[in-house]
Amino acid sequence: MRLYMGLVHYPVYNKRSERIASAITSFDLHDLSRLARTYGVKRLFAIIPLEDQQNLAERIIKHWTEGYGASYNAFRKEALELISIFRSLEECISMISESEGSKPILIATDASRRIVRGLSYVEARQLVDSGQPVFVLFGTAWGLDEEILERADYLLDPIESGTGYNHLSVRSAAAIIVDRLVGKGTL
Amino acid sequence: MRLYMGLVHYPVYNKRSERIASAITSFDLHDLSRLARTYGVKRLFAIIPLEDQQNLAERIIKHWTEGYGASYNAFRKEALELISIFRSLEECISMISESEGSKPILIATDASRRIVRGLSYVEARQLVDSGQPVFVLFGTAWGLDEEILERADYLLDPIESGTGYNHLSVRSAAAIIVDRLVGKGTL
Secondary structure (H helix, E strand, O other): OOEEEEEEOOOEEOOOOOEEOOOOOHHHHHHHHHHHHHHOOOEEEEEOOOHHHHHHHHHHHHHHHOOHHHHHOHHHHHHHOOEEEEOOHHHHHHHHHHHHOOOOEEEEEOOOOOOOOOEOHHHHHHHHHOOOOEEEEEEOOOOEOHHHHHHOOEEEOOOOOOOOOOOOOHHHHHHHHHHHHHOOOOO | OOEEEEEEOOOEEOOOOOEEOOOOOHHHHHHHHHHHHHHOOOEEEEEOOOHHHHHHHHHHHHHHHOOHHHHHOHHHHHHHOOEEEEOOHHHHHHHHHHHHOOOOEEEEEOOOOOOOOOEOHHHHHHHHHOOOOEEEEEEOOOOEOHHHHHHOOEEEOOOOOOOOOOOOOHHHHHHHHHHHHHOOOOO
């Protein structure tokens, strides 16, 4: 399995559907890296264009990988070590392409289903199982900008719940999606 | 479906396997209530014995259900309204029993699999589908105390990942578990 995750802070939407760079959330870095480590994801890219936000993310990561946190909680260290910070999606794709020898299949996630026909979870799971590098992108704030949805090879179906309400945190959504793509719970 | 969730702050373990009452985490209340609302869970009980922690949780909830947050984000209001704060597990069980007319089936969750034979996700899903009231308990800190595991009717299997590492946040674990019990992603 050659699965990668991307946590995108730019370009994403704010509440008024404007394109923004979002601030980092410490809980996102912890929860998503622990998720990545648990499921055998190869790397979690935090895509952060703003320099001060990059520095903040690096400080958080270093606290748990080199600082006091590393000896306090070795499990946390193992997780946070999976995070790489990059300025743009293109830089992440280049890095994956270089290390894997081929471009990753790019799957965007979106709760609001802006296109009629998305990639089903069964199909997405088959892509992951095929052994090709797969890069799944998660949006912070109000979700991934249209530009990323268009750039992606596939747009994954939203998480169906049947209640008509779908306002999960990116932490919850990423957990559910990775479990659906890789987990063994319902087999 | 008559599914209830419980977020337990006492009795849980700390890092040294001592029984403690944990502090509340604002992100837990947000993420779990949004999860509950998305999947049609009837109520999320926050079990908090300490009075100052109860007050803090109430302030957070009120900000989003009655205060500025309620008009800022109506979706968040709908989610946070699902939370009830109780001092003990017994009080939650009484309240569910009263409103449902029968005692709920109590399912505890635990990442470290302390008993050989747990409840599988397929079996747990059948219990939920049967229409009986089901109350699933999630532990904060280092997990649910033995006392609760023994009190429960079932202990749900841990989330299998195949990597040997299973250190998810309660936010991620709850999302994965509720999706496995109720979600429609892999059907």
